[in-house]
Amino acid sequence: MKNYLEKLLSIFSSDRKQNKLVIMAFYILFVAILCGGYLVASKPYLSFNFFVNPKELIRAMKVLPALACIIAACIFFIPDKIEGVAHLYWFLFTLLSAIPIIVVYIFSGVADNKNVIVYIYTIETLCILGMYLLSKFNIKFPSFNLRKRVFWIFILIFVVGAYGYLFKTLGLPKDIKLAFTDVYSVRLHYREVGGRFVDYFVQWMGNVVNPFILTYCIYKKKYKLAPIPIVLELILYMFTAYKSLFLTLILAPFFGLILDKGINRGFIQKVIVAFTGLALIDGFISMVRQFSLVNSGVLKSILEHYPSYYTLYLPTVVRMFEWPSLIALEYYDFFWMYPKVNLSHSILGRFFSNVYKMEPSLYLGALYYGKPEMRLNVTWYGDAYMNFGIIGMIVFALMLYFILFVVKYVEKKNVCLVSSLLFGGIMALFNGPLLTTMLTSGLGIGLFLAYLLPEEI
Numbered sequence: 001m002k003n004y005l006e007k008l009l010s011i012f013s014s015d016r017k018q019n020k021l022v023i024m025a026f027y028i029l030f031v032a033i034l035c036g037g038y039l040v041a042s043k044p045y046l047s048f049n050f051f052v053n054p055k056e057l058i059r060a061m062k063v064l065p066a067l068a069c070i071i072a073a074c075i076f077f078i079p080d081k082i083e084g085v086a087h088l089y090w091f092l093f094t095l096l097s098a099i100p101i102i103v104v105y106i107f108s109g110v111a112d113n114k115n116v117i118v119y120i121y122t123i124e125t126l127c128i129l130g131m132y133l134l135s136k137f138n139i140k141f142p143s144f145n146l147r148k149r150v151f152w153i154f155i156l157i158f159v160v161g162a163y164g165y166l167f168k169t170l171g172l173p174k175d176i177k178l179a180f181t182d183v184y185s186v187r188l189h190y191r192e193v194g195g196r197f198v199d200y201f202v203q204w205m206g207n208v209v210n211p212f213i214l215t216y217c218i219y220k221k222k223y224k225l226a227p228i229p230i231v232l233e234l235i236l237y238m239f240t241a242y243k244s245l246f247l248t249l250i251l252a253p254f255f256g257l258i259l260d261k262g263i264n265r266g267f268i269q270k271v272i273v274a275f276t277g278l279a280l281i282d283g284f285i286s287m288v289r290q291f292s293l294v295n296s297g298v299l300k301s302i303l304e305h306y307p308s309y310y311t312l313y314l315p316t317v318v319r320m321f322e323w324p325s326l327i328a329l330e331y332y333d334f335f336w337m338y339p340k341v342n343l344s345h346s347i348l349g350r351f352f353s354n355v356y357k358m359e360p361s362l363y364l365g366a367l368y369y370g371k372p373e374m375r376l377n378v379t380w381y382g383d384a385y386m387n388f389g390i391i392g393m394i395v396f397a398l399m400l401y402f403i404l405f406v407v408k409y410v411e412k413k414n415v416c417l418v419s420s421l422l423f424g425g426i427m428a429l430f431n432g433p434l435l436t437t438m439l440t441s442g443l444g445i446g447l448f449l450a451y452l453l454p455e456e457i
Helices: 002-012 020-041 056-077 085-108 116-136 148-170 176-181 183-193 196-219 227-240 244-261 265-290 297-304 314-335 360-369 380-410 415-431 434-439 443-452
Strands: none
Touching (some): 020 056, 020 085, 020 265, 020 314, 056 116, 085 116, 085 314, 116 314, 148 183, 148 196, 148 227, 148 443, 176 227, 196 227, 314 380, 380 415, 415 434, 434 443
């Protein structure tokens, strides 16, 4: 088992350095795949607002300097061997936000007459500055960690208290089959009977504590204890039917273990290009099949037997890479014209006057997609603009820089275990506001536990 894990992890952690021209070629190819992905989406996913508006070349010339700068920053400021969640965040941010928003703007032209260029260049500048600061500087914070025994007593009390509160509020989970067969009714019931604090405990346990315990069991080779966090996560799923709980439980230990040895950036780049390339091919073939774009009898017959129907393309190219950026542009488009929210729909909402009668995410879902039940979640910079405009983006970025410096500092204790504590919260930043992620999604409690983590555990 030990030799197998070491061989598996060595695949990700090669020390070989990449040629800068190879890195640049990866980003150019990635941009080309995203461009092809948007063009494919413009036919089957018009309901997702994947329109192609005229003057693409003019818009491309406007954002070409930003694209060149962000690629150059990735080449020089992202290490060849990524060690820790902080550097991983900026690497993923460029792939999931900074580059896709440029591509989406070129083709969609959303808010083109509303100074959206300022918005885009602000995002790219804040990203480049964040990568530079993290790569060049370290901040030393006051050191503090509990003794091993005290730490685990604290974790035990926290787990018992959290699940005790959930059982008291929601009752004992009884029907495991229902959570897998009727997901939406379980979620609806959870939202009706659960409150704010119930959701806090679900997210804290599901995104932070349970993945941490599982990672610890694997890291310390205490495999007999591994079923405990799995059962605890299953209980949360029976309450909520949130499939993301299992995804975090799997990915947090996985990334924790490989970050402990370091992830070779070249390997990730190859995987991303291969996967998105296959997804693009899947999307193109599915589009040709759906709209009967081939008249040849032989080819048409072959396409009819194609087993996929946007299976890879929809969850990756559309939902993971391009639609979040389109939503971020739509947030700018709306709040450029209308009053900012000023934190009235945040965790600090009780202290600020309510500008809108309904949640902005639901309002924009109804406005842009005609679906009042659709919740358009946006990443931290879209939320920052919604609240305070460009100034808000700068302020929230400074807060994010500070958080990532704290992450970088506490990772020195144990990269594997700290990464498992923070993984769920860090990933939530790609689809949620900064303040909400700190409290609700578990980034704050993860940082707190990482700060208390004993160096020898």
